Amino acid sequence: MTNVERFLNQVRQSSLGMKRLVVVAPHDEATLLAVEHARKELSIDAVLVGEEEKIVAAAELAGVCLMPYDVVATYGDSAAADCAVRLIAEGKGQVLMKGLIDTSILLKALLKKEYDLRTGRLLSHVALLLPPQGHGYYLLTDAGMNISPSLYDKQQIIENAVDIAHALGNDNPNVALLCAKEKAYDKMPATLDAVELQALNLAGDITGCTVSGPLQLDLAVSAQAAMMKGCKDPVAGNVDIFVAPTIEVGNVFGKALKYMGGYVYAGVVVGAKIPVVLVSRADSEQEKLLSIAMACVCTTSIPMEAGRMMPEMESA
Amino acid sequence: MTNVERFLNQVRQSSLGMKRLVVVAPHDEATLLAVEHARKELSIDAVLVGEEEKIVAAAELAGVCLMPYDVVATYGDSAAADCAVRLIAEGKGQVLMKGLIDTSILLKALLKKEYDLRTGRLLSHVALLLPPQGHGYYLLTDAGMNISPSLYDKQQIIENAVDIAHALGNDNPNVALLCAKEKAYDKMPATLDAVELQALNLAGDITGCTVSGPLQLDLAVSAQAAMMKGCKDPVAGNVDIFVAPTIEVGNVFGKALKYMGGYVYAGVVVGAKIPVVLVSRADSEQEKLLSIAMACVCTTSIPMEAGRMMPEMESA
Numbered sequence: 124m125t126n127v128e129r130f131l132n133q134v135r136q137s138s139l140g141m142k143r144l145v146v147v148a149p150h151d152e153a154t155l156l157a158v159e160h161a162r163k164e165l166s167i168d169a170v171l172v173g174e175e176e177k178i179v180a181a182a183e184l185a186g187v188c189l190m191p192y193d194v195v196a197t198y199g200d201s202a203a204a205d206c207a208v209r210l211i212a213e214g215k216g217q218v219l220m221k222g223l224i225d226t227s228i229l230l231k232a233l234l235k236k237e238y239d240l241r242t243g244r245l246l247s248h249v250a251l252l253l254p255p256q257g258h259g260y261y262l263l264t265d266a267g268m269n270i271s272p273s274l275y276d277k278q279q280i281i282e283n284a285v286d287i288a289h290a291l292g293n294d295n296p297n298v299a300l301l302c303a304k305e306k307a308y309d310k311m312p313a314t315l316d317a318v319e320l321q322a323l324n325l326a327g328d329i330t331g332c333t334v335s336g337p338l339q340l341d342l343a344v345s346a347q348a349a350m351m352k353g354c355k356d357p358v359a360g361n362v363d364i365f366v367a368p369t370i371e372v373g374n375v376f377g378k379a380l381k382y383m384g385g386y387v388y389a390g391v392v393v394g395a396k397i398p399v400v401l402v403s404r405a406d407s408e409q410e411k412l413l414s415i416a417m418a419c420v421c422t423t424s425i426p427m428e429a430g431r432m433m434p435e436m437e438s439a
Numbered sequence: 440m441t442n443v444e445r446f447l448n449q450v451r452q453s454s455l456g457m458k459r460l461v462v463v464a465p466h467d468e469a470t471l472l473a474v475e476h477a478r479k480e481l482s483i484d485a486v487l488v489g490e491e492e493k494i495v496a497a498a499e500l501a502g503v504c505l506m507p508y509d510v511v512a513t514y515g516d517s518a519a520a521d522c523a524v525r526l527i528a529e530g531k532g533q534v535l536m537k538g539l540i541d542t543s544i545l546l547k548a549l550l551k552k553e554y555d556l557r558t559g560r561l562l563s564h565v566a567l568l569l570p571p572q573g574h575g576y577y578l579l580t581d582a583g584m585n586i587s588p589s590l591y592d593k594q595q596i597i598e599n600a601v602d603i604a605h606a607l608g609n610d611n612p613n614v615a616l617l618c619a620k621e622k623a624y625d626k627m628p629a630t631l632d633a634v635e636l637q638a639l640n641l642a643g644d645i646t647g648c649t650v651s652g653p654l655q656l657d658l659a660v661s662a663q664a665a666m667m668k669g670c671k672d673p674v675a676g677n678v679d680i681f682v683a684p685t686i687e688v689g690n691v692f693g694k695a696l697k698y699m700g701g702y703v704y705a706g707v708v709v710g711a712k713i714p715v716v717l718v719s720r721a722d723s724e725q726e727k728l729l730s731i732a733m734a735c736v737c738t739t740s741i742p743m744e745a746g747r748m749m750p751e752m753e754s755a
Contacts, residue, residue, distance in 0.1 A: 254699070267619075270619075270626055270627060301687070301691055302687065303583075303586075303686045303687045303689075303690040303691075310586055311586060311686075311687075313687060339690065339694065340690070340691050340694035340695060340698060341694045341697070341698050341721065344698050344699060345698050347721075348698070348721050351720055351721045352721065367687075367691070368687050369685070369687065370619045370627075371617070371618060371619045371627075371629060371683075371684050371685065371687075371688045372685075372687045372688050372691050373619075374619040374655065374656070375617055375619075375656050375683070375688050375691065375692050376691050376692065376695050378655065378656035378657045379656060379692050379695045379696055380695055380699060380700065381657070382656060382657050382660050382661050382664070383570070383660060383696060383700055384695065384696065384700030384701075385700075386699075404667055405657065405663075405664050405667045405668065
């Protein structure tokens with residue numbers, strides 16, 4: 124069994140049963156194929172919201188039969204997004220999925236007060252990284268959404284990722300705050316944030332995980348490197364969640380492993396009451412399936428809190 | 440033949456013959472073993488500068504015979520650094536190598552006006568990345584020295600790396616300016632610098648290479664991703680040199696490939712008239728050998744220019 128199959132099995136066992144995707148503007152073959160694949164592999168259900176003619180045309184091109192799906196006809200991107208989010212607000216779906224529509228339009232609808240789908244959290248991107256060999260996986264955040272998060276933003280980014288780790292069955296994930304140095308250094312602001320965040324974890328203000336930093340990547344992943352550098356940190360050599368100091372670090376890190384290291388890469392946007400799946404044409408079928416699976420798992424654990432503004436948005 | 444052997448053969452063929460290392464404070468086994476390995480594998484010569492008793496003790500522990508080496512006895516780290524740099528200024532060596540001494544002490548000596556070893560360039564770190572399978576290599580800069588380089592710093596960082604690519608036989612390397620977005624975006628300063636640097640290259644102010652950016656990593660390395668995203672950039676899918684916007688990006692990128700992707704990682708500090716080898720205990724013997732080989736190649740091409748201040752220094 125491959126690492127990917129093992130992960131998908133784990134997801135299937137965690138009561139995916141009744142999950143329903145609400146797909147916004149599935150006007151392209153790639154989105155419909157991903158949904159169809161997820162329906163067959165993960166036994167999920169889906170509602171397709173968008174322009175009926177475009178959905179029908181894309182389904183024909185993709186060779187996907189629309190019979191198993193509810194199709195809700197809307198006109199225009201904003202209307203599709205609003206309709207989809209309303210369906211979710213009414214309990215008619217648990218996961219939002221982006222089709223051929225701008226991410227910003229989708230998230231704007233998701234965060235409208237009237238739908239009450241906000242939590243107290245910032246929205247953030249969490250990537251899943253599966254090594255080509257061996258067991259297990261890593262989470263990486265934020266590789267696609269928050270550009271240059273503040274200390275408070277980073278706290279919420281950590282909390283969002285820790286919730287996913289919990290949903291995936293890891294009760295106390297190890298969180299590494301990636302930096303280019305092992306100690307506080309005033310010319311590297313990321314190291315100062317890392318010291319603060321570790322202190323917040325020790326003080327009980329960030330819970331359900333062990334936070335450590337500043338850490339260089341070698342110490343986070345390699346027990347041998349940690350030993351040679353005399354580093355006895357509990358997270359060293361045993362990391363579950365990588366926290367990048369900026370979007371450039373997260374983006375380059377995730378893409379290095381995907382395009383140069385053979386890792387499988389999936390991702391989801393969390394922080395609202397429901398997760399959002401954003402798959403791109405360049406993702407493999409396997410990666411799209413994993414992104415949907417990951418989102419379905421997230422619906423079991425995302426906490427409900429009070430309103431919060433929209434973050435700066437970037438596409439992953 | 441492995442990719443590493445192929446690279447070393449290329450180095451051996453590029454007239455390494457008469458190269459001489461000047462090693463500062465080789466007071467530890469690891470440094471002496473690396474020098475001995477390089478002497479046997481690359482036919483280079485070395486002068487050992489430092490405290491004689493410590494050198495002799497380390498040589499005994501390492502099982503290295505000191506007969507083939509000149510040993511110059513000094514007392515204290517600053518004296519060792521000064522003596523080594525003076526030997527180089529007098530033409531008695533072409534590569535400086537750091538032993539058990541602070542990088543800052545070594546570089547301070549190197550940049551003293553009296554030795555006339557400065558060029559007009561910023562010092563910068565250039566890493567060599569060899570994929571575990573296949574042919575070829577990448578250069579990555581700056582993963583270990585300049586924290587948050589300005590536009591002008593980045594220009595010099597590029598020029599330093601391009602000189603190395605030339606020395607390695609690549610007459611016109613493709614340079615990718617890594618960002619988290621493909622176009623200029625005012626909330627991501629790295630994208631604005633990238634636009635400027637590409638323009639400087641087109642205007643003939645950065646020569647001997649093709650500079651492109653802003654580029655995400657997937658487009659830089661994957662012709663397929665570039666095609667799917669409709670990107671027709673000449674560097675896309677065909678990169679030789681990665682330029683990181685900050686030290687965090689470069690550091691995490693290089694370490695991800697080394698510790699999670701199985702790449703072989705070597706590196707050298709360039710920008711002075713002679714290159715500096717900094718190997719760490721955590722490097723493999725192969726990696727240390729490659730770092731020394733890379734530095735020896737660099738001595739054929741580093742340009743000579745007028746004085747320039749010292750950069751902010753970080754250890755790789």
